[in-house]
Amino acid sequence: xxxxxxxxxxLLAGISAxxxxxxxxxxGAKTGDSTSADSxxxxxxxxxxxxxxxxxxxxxxxxxxxxxxHNALLLAVKEINAAGGVLGKKLKPISQDGASDWPTFAEKxxxxxxxxxxxxxxxxxxxxxxxxxxxxxxxxKSLLFYPVQYEGLEQSPYIFYIGATTNQxxxxxxxxxxxxGLTKLYLVGSDYVFPRTANKIIKAYAKANGMExxxxxxxxxxxxxxxxxxxxxxxxxxxxxFNTLNGDSNVAFFKEYKSAGLTAKSxxxxxxxxxxxxxxxxxxxxxxxxxxxxxxxxxxxxxxNTEFVAAYQAAYGxxxxxxxxxxxxxxxxxxxxxxxxxxxxFDVAKVKAASDGIELDAPEGKVTxxxxxxxxxxxxxxxxxxxxxxxxxxxxxxxxxxxxxYLKGYSWASGLS
Amino acid sequence: MTVILNQSFTGISIGAVLLLIALGLTLTFGxxxxxxxxxxxxxxxxxxxxxxxxxxxxxxxxxxxxxLPVAFLVAxxxxxxxxxxxxxxxxxxxxxxxxxxxxxSLMLQQLARDxxxxxxxxxxxxxxxxxxxxxxxxxxxxNSRLFILGLALLSVVALTLILxxxxxxxxxxxxxxxxxxxxxxxxxxxxxxxxxxxxxxxxAGVAGVALTLVGPIGPTMGTNYIVxxxxxxxxxxxxxxxGSVITAFALGVLQSVLEYSTTVSVxxxxxxxxxxxxxxxxPQGLYTLRTRxxx
Numbered sequence: 001x002x003x004x005x006x007x008x009x010x011l012l013a014g015i016s017a018x019x020x021x022x023x024x025x026x027x028g029a030k031t032g033d034s035t036s037a038d039s040x041x042x043x044x045x046x047x048x049x050x051x052x053x054x055x056x057x058x059x060x061x062x063x064x065x066x067x068x069x070h071n072a073l074l075l076a077v078k079e080i081n082a083a084g085g086v087l088g089k090k091l092k093p094i095s096q097d098g099a100s101d102w103p104t105f106a107e108k109x110x111x112x113x114x115x116x117x118x119x120x121x122x123x124x125x126x127x128x129x130x131x132x133x134x135x136x137x138x139x140x141k142s143l144l145f146y147p148v149q150y151e152g153l154e155q156s157p158y159i160f161y162i163g164a165t166t167n168q169x170x171x172x173x174x175x176x177x178x179x180x181g182l183t184k185l186y187l188v189g190s191d192y193v194f195p196r197t198a199n200k201i202i203k204a205y206a207k208a209n210g211m212e213x214x215x216x217x218x219x220x221x222x223x224x225x226x227x228x229x230x231x232x233x234x235x236x237x238x239x240x241x242f243n244t245l246n247g248d249s250n251v252a253f254f255k256e257y258k259s260a261g262l263t264a265k266s267x268x269x270x271x272x273x274x275x276x277x278x279x280x281x282x283x284x285x286x287x288x289x290x291x292x293x294x295x296x297x298x299x300x301x302x303x304x305n306t307e308f309v310a311a312y313q314a315a316y317g318x319x320x321x322x323x324x325x326x327x328x329x330x331x332x333x334x335x336x337x338x339x340x341x342x343x344x345x346f347d348v349a350k351v352k353a354a355s356d357g358i359e360l361d362a363p364e365g366k367v368t369x370x371x372x373x374x375x376x377x378x379x380x381x382x383x384x385x386x387x388x389x390x391x392x393x394x395x396x397x398x399x400x401x402x403x404x405x406y407l408k409g410y411s412w413a414s415g416l417s
Numbered sequence: 418m419t420v421i422l423n424q425s426f427t428g429i430s431i432g433a434v435l436l437l438i439a440l441g442l443t444l445t446f447g448x449x450x451x452x453x454x455x456x457x458x459x460x461x462x463x464x465x466x467x468x469x470x471x472x473x474x475x476x477x478x479x480x481x482x483x484x485l486p487v488a489f490l491v492a493x494x495x496x497x498x499x500x501x502x503x504x505x506x507x508x509x510x511x512x513x514x515x516x517x518x519x520x521x522s523l524m525l526q527q528l529a530r531d532x533x534x535x536x537x538x539x540x541x542x543x544x545x546x547x548x549x550x551x552x553x554x555x556x557x558x559x560n561s562r563l564f565i566l567g568l569a570l571l572s573v574v575a576l577t578l579i580l581x582x583x584x585x586x587x588x589x590x591x592x593x594x595x596x597x598x599x600x601x602x603x604x605x606x607x608x609x610x611x612x613x614x615x616x617x618x619x620x621a622g623v624a625g626v627a628l629t630l631v632g633p634i635g636p637t638m639g640t641n642y643i644v645x646x647x648x649x650x651x652x653x654x655x656x657x658x659x660g661s662v663i664t665a666f667a668l669g670v671l672q673s674v675l676e677y678s679t680t681v682s683v684x685x686x687x688x689x690x691x692x693x694x695x696x697x698x699x700p701q702g703l704y705t706l707r708t709r710x711x712x
Contacts, residue, residue: 059535060637067536191682219681222641224632225434227427227562228676234555235420248537252632255542259559261549281539281633285547 043142044117045346049090052077052333053112053121055133055144060100061222061247065325066125068277069147070095072326073122075315076333086337087346094118100247102132109133113140119346120145120336122329126221126246127151127194134159143348145336147329149272149294151197152405153416158348160355161375162332163325164295166201167404172380173242173270173293174205176395182240182268183211186233188253189244191218198244198272200416201407208412214238219245224252230260233267243271250274254286264289270382275323276391284389294324295378296364297391305363321390322363331362335369335376366400375403419555424677425670430562432669433569437627438642439649439661440572441620444613445496446647447656448593451504451614452515456646457639458525459618462495463488463625464634465533471540478543481626485568488622496618497611505610508596522639529636537635546630561630568627572620573662579616580658589613593656652692654702664703 044051054077056070057063077093085091094116096108105124112118113136120143124130127150137144137158144159152166177185187202189195199216206213215236217229230253233241245253250271257269270291276298279287298309298321308330312322335358340346343354356371368377377400383391407413438460445453467484474480499521507514546564549557580586588609591599600606628638649668653660668688675684696702 059530061537061635063536064633217680223681224628224641225431227430228424228673229681231420231423231427232677234423248633248635251537251539255547255561255631256559258547259549259557259561261551261557281536283539283541285541 042117043119043346043348045089045119047089049092050086050346051092051094051116051118053109053116053118053123054093054095055098055105055108055112055121055123056095057100057125057129058095058097061249062100062125064248064281065246065273065275065278066098066100066123068320068323068326069123069125069329071316072312072322072330073333075312076330078315079311080333080337086340087344098124098129100126102126102128105129106132106136109136109144110140113137113142118142119340120351122147122332122336124148125325126192127197128192130159131193141348143336143351145329145332147332148325151194151201152407153197155373155405157352157374159374160332160335160369161373161403161405162328162335164378164380165375165403165405166198167407167409168295168378168380168401169272169293170198170201171205171407171410172397172401173272173291173382174202174209174211176291176293176382177240177242177270178209178211184214184237184239185211186214186236186238186241187216187244188229188233188241189218190221190223190246190249192221192246194246194273195244199242201413202242204412204416205410219249219253221247221249223249226253226256229253230256230262233257234260234262238267241267241269243269244273245271246273248281250278251282254282258286264291275325276321276389277323277326279385279391280321280389284385284387287385288387290385291394292383292385292391294381294383294391296324296327297381297383297393298322299383299390299392300364300381302363302365304361308363324364327363331360331364331367334360334362335367339369368400370403373403373405375405377402420677422552422556424673426558426562428670428673429666430559430566430669431673432666433562433566434624434627434631434642435645435649435669436662436665437565437569437572437624438621439646439653439665440569440576440658441617441624442646442650443653443656443658443661444576444617444620447650447661448589449508449610449613449617450511450655451508452511452518453499453504453617454515454519454643455499455522455525456518456618456621457641457643458522458529459492459496459621460625460628460639460642461525461529461634461636462492463622464629464638465529465625466491466622467626467629468533468538468540468634476543477541478545480540481543481546484626485623488626489619490622492622492625493615493619496621497615499618500611500614504614505607508610526636526640533636535636537633537638539633540629542630565627565630568623572623573658576616576620577658585609585612648692652695652702654704657702657704660702660704 054073056066077091081090098105122145125148147162149164149169187199272293338358339351339355343350355369358369360367365379379400380397381393382395383393445451466488470484471480546561549559551557588604592606592609649664653664
């Protein structure tokens with residue numbers, strides 16, 4: 001009974017939301033008045049250093065995931081600086097805490113752009129936070145690099161989507177389940193934009209592919225009460241659960257799942273938001289043998305990954321795992337660097353124009369920026385959680401998959417918007 | 418049948434969590450009229466105590482057992498300190514306690530964030546509590562939930578015994594019913610207040626230990642439960658232990674039945690609407706304290 005009740009934090013969030021939107025509309029009026037083409041806040045590139053914004057939840061329910069992304073971003077910045085910086089300028093990271101609260105994200109994004117005059121911003125995790133900052137980056141014509149898989153059906157001229165879109169993660173995951181003969185799905189998700197949209201896509205896919213969605217449930221973000229949902233799953237006759245829970249609700253969900261006697265053998269769960277870091281903190285004993293869908297695992301073979309894992313663990317501790325969103329965050333800084341160097345300028349329009357075809361030998365394998373959608377070609381991978389808490393690949397798409405955020409390539413997706 | 422049994426058990430286990438959290442509040446809010454918004458942070462203190470103990474004591478089962486009394490003492494001490502520092506100056510201004518304790522709750526959250534870090538942490542449950550008792554036919558009772566249920570009932574019994582049978586309990590009841598008369602009868606009301614606060618806050622700490630079996634531990638975990646706890650106390654009838662017990666289980670079962678037939682969010686809306694309707698009908702809650710005072 002937690003989320004709906006008027007909590008003090010909720011009240012505070014409401015107050016700050018009101019404050020933020022007032023501030024935003026004030027700025028909107030200001031920038032709206034100047035009709036010149038260059039109404040964006042000018043990034044400051046005058047000195048020896050340029051500032052880059054890092055916008056992650058360092059506190060709150062999402063911190064379990066987002067702190068690792070923040071660490072990976074800092075690592076990339078440090079490495080780039082050690083190698084001489086970008087266009088001869090060192091990067092100065094400015095960290096802002098979005099505090100798992102979407103209005104705060106919008107506020108901090110604006111502060112990064114207008115006060116710190118950053119040349120680009122890296123971060124956000126939940127789609128709700130991304131949706132909250134999107135208008136800010138568009139208004140100021142500033143760039144955001146978003147490192148997490150998401151529900152697709154979005155394209156902003158000022159966002160580069162470095163994580164997977166649906167056809168690089170969710171669709172391959174469904175293909176995999178279908179191949180295993182797991183066709184009766186129960187959908188469990190957090191109650192916000194990503195799970196709801198993802199489940200819309202899953203239902204459309206199921207309808208066209210002879211699969212059946214036998215149940216669908218949402219828990220408020222941060223909810224810890226999963227008794228009923230677990231019972232419903234148990235009684236539904238499902239043969240797999242598709243899990244789009246975010247953040248540490250997963251802890252409560254998997255604890256309940258195990259307590260109810262459900263296992264990866266009796267009723268496998270495929271998760272799209274749980275990576276190595278979350279596996280570790282949820283507890284391997286709750287997750288062993290469950291499935292995940294991502295583009296990168298710590299165990300992904302290749303020299304680039306060996307180097308990345310070694311560098312990360314040298315910086316943050318031998319027992320710290322790497323994960324897909326961390327890797328995407330890490331390469332997002334490098335991709336931006338390549339774009340800037342190809343453009344020969346920090347100017348946003350020039351950087352965007354230079355983005356198409358930028359390639360990187362990333363820890364996950366070769367990635368290529370698709371300039372038309374500002375997404376990235378990525379290899380899809382299904383993995384299984386091992387007893388050591390690491391995830392090993394059980395299937396991959398063989399080659400990088402072209403991003404298709406609006407699922408134009410799938411006839412069953414024509415009704416989605 | 419399986420569905421009904423499993424769901425009833427889920428409802429009862431939600432009720433047990435609610436009860437455990439509301440129990441301390443029944444004392445501090447119900448008996449003393451202090452709107453203690455920091456109650457949730459005492460829950461958090463209990464949960465972090467479990468976490469700290471598990472780091473230092475190997476063996477999840479042993480650390481959990483040690484955590485129960487230690488969390489009671491830690492949270493209880495925090496409560497008594499809060500009472501001594503701030504709340505005792507505000508007994509004549511009950512609404513101000515809301516603001517003051519709210520401020521304290523925000524400070525405690527920030528303190529936890531600084532000490533333990535912003536990301537939430539988890540404890541490992543003892544092996545015994547990760548499994549379940551299966552009665553066959555798909556009917557399962559999770560051990561951790563049974564443990565929480567037992568803990569809640571034990572706390573109720575202990576609290577009842579203290580209030581009904583001990584001299585301290587008699588003094589607490591006397592102060593609650595008529596503070597002035599208790600004072601002139603020679604009861605050290607200030608001391609009774611502090612002890613009552615100690616017990617009430619300590620129970621929140623015990624609730625915190627139980628919650629580590631359910632979900633993650635974080636600086637804001639208390640806020641997730643505080644409103645529900647107030648609901649239980651208000652609907653049950655302020656100061657009425659019996660009312661809190663019945664309300665907690667009734668709300669738990671209602672919530673889980675509705676969740677099963679609708680969705681989580683719809684269930685919450687219906688429960689809240691039902692509570693509003695109930696309070697229209699019985700503003701004083703399920704049970705009321707009958708006193709001769711005019712207030």
